[in-house]
Amino acid sequence: MHEAAETLLDELTERYVVDRREAKEPVGPEPGAEVVRTVRLVPRSPAAGPLSIAFTDFPGVVLRLGRWFLEPLPDCGCDDCGEDPALLVTDLRARVAAHVEGGLWERVRRGLTSSWLETRLIGSGLRTSRQAPIEAAEARAARREGFAAPVQWAPWPLRAP
Template sequence: MRADPHDTDISRFMALHDEAEALLDSLDKQFMVERRESKELLGPSEALVRMVRLIPRTPAAGPLAVAFTDFPGLMVRLGRWWAEALPACGCDDCGEDPHDLADVLRTQVGALVEGGLWERVRRGVGGSWFETRLIGVGISARREGPLTTRDSREARRSGFAAPVQWAPWPRRS
C-alpha cells in the first residue's frame, strides 16, 4: 500500500497494527500453532514488510498470515486464497474506520480458527479459478478469482482439486 495525496491522516490506521499484534499474541497463547516471523516482499515493486504467520500444529487447519505494511495497514491471508487488505483504500473519501476494520480482522480470523474456511480449485474453459467461502459468527462471504497455470497445478498437487474444509485450530490444554 502506498500513500495517496488524498490521505491526510493515515496515522489513524496504526491502531490496526496494535490490534493485529494483540490478536496474534492471543491466538498464539490459546492455540497449538507455530509462530513464524520474517521480512517479505508483498509484490515485485513493494518494500520488505514484517510478516507473521501462525501455522496450526495440525495440517488439517488453515494457516494465518499477517503482513504489517508501512502505509500503515495490514495484508491478511487466511488459508491459501482468502486475502484482505485493511484498509482497502485508506483515502479520506472512503472514510474507512480503523475500529471497524479491526472488527473485520477479528471476525474473519475467528471464522478461520473455528473451521469456517472452505477452498477449492475449479477448472473452466478459460482456465482455473480458486473459490473460497468464509462462514462464522458475523460473516458469510464468498470469493473467487483466476489462477495461473502454475498455481493451478500446484493447488491440485496439494489436494485442492476437491473442496477443502479447513479444520478448527487445536486448542492448548
C-alpha cells in the same frame, strides 16, 4: 491496525497450538504499500489452515487465511473513503475467528480455458465468498495438493489449560 493485529496474534499464540514465524515476506500482492514484517501462525494440525498478517508501512495490514483468502485492511486508505479503524479491527477479528473455528473453504475449479480459485469464509455474522482466476502452474500445484475437491480447513487445536 498494527497494534490491534499484534494483540490478536499474541492472543492466538497463547490460545492455540501453533508455531509462530516472523519474516519480511509479502503474503500476496500488496496494495501500494511496502511490507515491514510478516507474522505467520501455522497450526500444528495439518488439517488446520495457516494464517498470516503482513504489516505494511501504510500503516495497515494484509490478512491471509489458508492458501488464497487475502484481505487488505484498510482496503483503500484514502481520506475520501474514511474507513473507520474500529470497524476494521472488528472485521479483522471476525475473519480470523471464522477461520480458526474451521469456517474457511477453498478449491480450484477448472473452466473451459482457465482455472479459478474459490474461497468461502463463514462465521458468526460473517459469510463471504470469492472467485478469481489462477495461473495454470499454481492450479496444477494446488490440484496435486488436494485442492481439486473442496478443502474445508479444520478448527485450530486449543492449548491444554
